[in-house]
Amino acid sequence: MAGGSNRIGAPVILRNLLVSLLIPPFGFVTVAFVALLLQRRRPALGLGMCWAACLGLVVLATPAVSDTALVLLERNLPLVPPADDPPQAIIILGAEIIRTEGGTEPARVGALTLERLRAGAQLQRSTQLPILVTGGVTQPHMPPVGDLMAISLHRDFQVPVAWVENQSRDTWENATDSAAILRAHGIHSVYVVTHAWHMRRALIAFAHTGLVVTAAPTSLDRQYGLIPGDFWPNSGTWEIAYFALHEWIGGLWYEFRRGD
Numbered sequence: 001m002a003g004g005s006n007r008i009g010a011p012v013i014l015r016n017l018l019v020s021l022l023i024p025p026f027g028f029v030t031v032a033f034v035a036l037l038l039q040r041r042r043p044a045l046g047l048g049m050c051w052a053a054c055l056g057l058v059v060l061a062t063p064a065v066s067d068t069a070l071v072l073l074e075r076n077l078p079l080v081p082p083a084d085d086p087p088q089a090i091i092i093l094g095a096e097i098i099r100t101e102g103g104t105e106p107a108r109v110g111a112l113t114l115e116r117l118r119a120g121a122q123l124q125r126s127t128q129l130p131i132l133v134t135g136g137v138t139q140p141h142m143p144p145v146g147d148l149m150a151i152s153l154h155r156d157f158q159v160p161v162a163w164v165e166n167q168s169r170d171t172w173e174n175a176t177d178s179a180a181i182l183r184a185h186g187i188h189s190v191y192v193v194t195h196a197w198h199m200r201r202a203l204i205a206f207a208h209t210g211l212v213v214t215a216a217p218t219s220l221d222r223q224y225g226l227i228p229g230d231f232w233p234n235s236g237t238w239e240i241a242y243f244a245l246h247e248w249i250g251g252l253w254y255e256f257r258r259g260d
Contacts, residue, residue, distance in 0.1 A: 094135020094145035179209035
């Protein structure tokens with residue numbers, strides 16, 4: 001497999017920093033800091049911003065809100081392959097990696113990436129289709145996600161990998177670069193494996209590539225009716241809120257980008 005550069009450019013670092021600082025829930029912490037800076041000159045505005053930030057954190061910690069935002073992302077996905085154009089390959093989108101110490105490898109795939117690999121391995125066993133894994137460098141001086149995914153599929157799932165795309169920096173480039181590889185091999189219809197809440201943004205990214213995409217999510221999240229406990233704030237729900245808002249905002253950006 002071809003090795004990817006282990007350097008991350010300044011624009012990518014800046015983008016990741018802005019995402020971390022601006023997308024809620026932490027985005028509300030940023031609002032609170034700005035409010036404190038405004039407190040002397042604009043006390044009414046600063047106080048209002050502080051209250052808004054606190055309220056936003058409470059709302060996003062409520063499962064009834066954050067779970068609903070996540071589940072809405074997963075509706076109406078194209079889960080059934082077209083009868084006249086069945087998939088010819090499987091694309092598994094990478095997520096995060098985890099640094100390691102004391103082992104033979106500097107990093108391994110993280111939990112989200114591992115879930116996608118497991119789903120892709122199951123799909124490969126049932127379809128016998130070739131797999132392409134995609135993901136570039138996400139941390140300085142660490143291997144590309146795609147390379148680690150290929151290692152994990154072979155070692156942990158005994159599933160072969162036909163192609164490794166290890167240069168992409170985000171989901172949009174996952175789609176663009178993967179499509180270029182597969183079109184060179186005459187493939188135009190694929191399964192795409194990722195989390196269900198990430199699938200909508202992935203489909204938008206793939207829409208401009210010319211590939212026919214069938215969604216193969218890891219699993220669909222369900223709401224089985226709200227209960228009183230869903231209206232109590234829970235700090236663990238902030239992670240769900242982050243995933244949901246990151247995808248909604250990212251999806252809007254990708255729609256705008258596709259329009260260009």
